[in-house]
């Protein structure tokens with residue numbers, strides 16, 4: 001689960017990390033009022049669950065309250081990397097001397113958290129990570145001991161943090177690490193961590209992603225959960241217990257078993273297409289589950305064709321067929337369906353589907369090729 005910047009900053013503030021004063025606004029008038037109340041200049045920042053807002057024009061420095069209003073008017077409703085902006089955060093602008101990067105995430109190779117610190121912070125950190133990886137200092141704290149003072153200072157030396165800010169940055173790193181652990185985070189990031197002209201250190205941005213599996217013991221963070229436009233299907237799928245991941249292609253995918261679904265994604269790719277999602281109905285899916293899965297995939301406006309790939313073990317082909325027929329009984333989908341049904345009760349399933357408006361293929365590759373072909377054809381909608 002992702003938090004908005006303003007929510008993540010509250011968490012940081014609670015741990016003793018300095019943040020600029022700010023207010024959330026959902027209308028240009030509110031943004032103007034916030035700017036006046038906070039004192040100028042302010043930054044007006046889009047609050048969306050996606051990075052790269054600065055480059056997309058979603059972060060603007062306003063020198064007057066009227067300017068804050070105008071920027072809020074521009075930014076509210078803006079589309080940033082597929083997310084529509086519903087609110088902005090108006091924040092007292094920092095007087096920036098330098099931008100650092102500070103983050104903690106899980107290093108899967110080492111199977112423990114990694115703390116990263118760099119003096120090439122700001123909007124180009126991703127490029128820096130590729131072109132100058134040595135400019136990012138890394139440390140792997142002992143999970144039992146946490147980030148110790150000496151280790152935090154060693155990171156500051158390794159990253160070349162100015163001597164005057166070494167202690168302050170080391171303290172922020174220790175506090176950030178504590179938040180990472182306490183909030184069951186998968187990623188926590190301050191980018192940029194500003195060094196201001198007066199030498200003080202303040203969090204310019206905040207990113208916090210909490211492990212969904214830990215939300216049951218993070219009631220305060222769970223309250224921040226917000227289902228934005230474009231995230232509805234993922235939420236509906238999760239509520240039904242499916243493994244579902246939204247992707248950006250146009251072939252909707254349903255399969256049984258994570259391995260088979262992964263292979264299906266590959267088959268679609270090999271056939272020259274792109275998958276719209278990953279959806280695993282799990283083992284032994286009954287009619288109602290298959291029906292719900294198909295409805296979720298069909299609800300995605302990007303889907304131009306649905307590929308259902310079932311290799312029945314404990315999943316029965318006749319149950320799958322009944323689930324599909326239950327959807328078709330309500331209304332004929334506006335996009336073509338392609339099915340490959342094999343394994344347990346596949347013959348019975350195919351018999352049930354005879355005459356139904358869908359395409360059946362005997363192998364995964366044939367089904368994928370057909371799905372890609374239909375997805376690229378003229379829309380039937």
Ligand code: GDP
Nearest residue numbers: 051052053054059093094096122123191192205
């Ligand atoms: P992101 O692009 O989504 O990561 O948004 P950020 O919050 O990191 O802002 C992008 C960039 O805007 C930062 O790297 C800064 O260069 C700039 N910026 C953000 N807040 C301030 C501020 O208070 N003062 C100044 N001078 N620049 C800011």
Ligand code: MN
Nearest residue numbers: 122191192205
């Ligand atoms: Mn940022």
